[in-house]
Amino acid sequence: GDSQELSGEENRGKSIWGRLGQHGAKLKATMATVVSPGAARSLGSARARYDFSARDRTELSLREGDLIRVLSKKGHPGWWKGEIYGRVGWFPANYVEEDYSEYC
Numbered sequence: 001g002d003s004q005e006l007s008g009e010e011n012r013g014k015s016i017w018g019r020l021g022q023h024g025a026k027l028k029a030t031m032a033t034v035v036s037p038g039a040a041r042s043l044g045s046a047r048a049r050y051d052f053s054a055r056d057r058t059e060l061s062l063r064e065g066d067l068i069r070v071l072s073k074k075g076h077p078g079w080w081k082g083e084i085y086g087r088v089g090w091f092p093a094n095y096v097e098e099d100y101s102e103y104c
Helices: 016-039
Strands: 045-048 067-076 079-084 087-092 096-099
Touching: 067 087, 067 096
Parallel strands: none
Antiparallel strands: 045 067, 045 096, 067 079, 079 087
């Protein structure tokens, strides 16, 4: 293949991405895509009070008792953006109550 072993001297001062060359760039881009949803800043969490069935791919289905990581309370009046089970989408704010247990 086109892999190349670098000596300690050549290797020094290069990031892992630099040592991997173009394959490193592809790997880094792929990792950013996979990690990004979980890396989003959270505004806390909320617990679903009722079931909600998403009507399209922008909405997030909820089941009563689900714990949702709240990502945004702006954008659509009455709707919050959140993450649950690795999915991100909008859900009606009045279907949840904020969960402060992680702060206690």
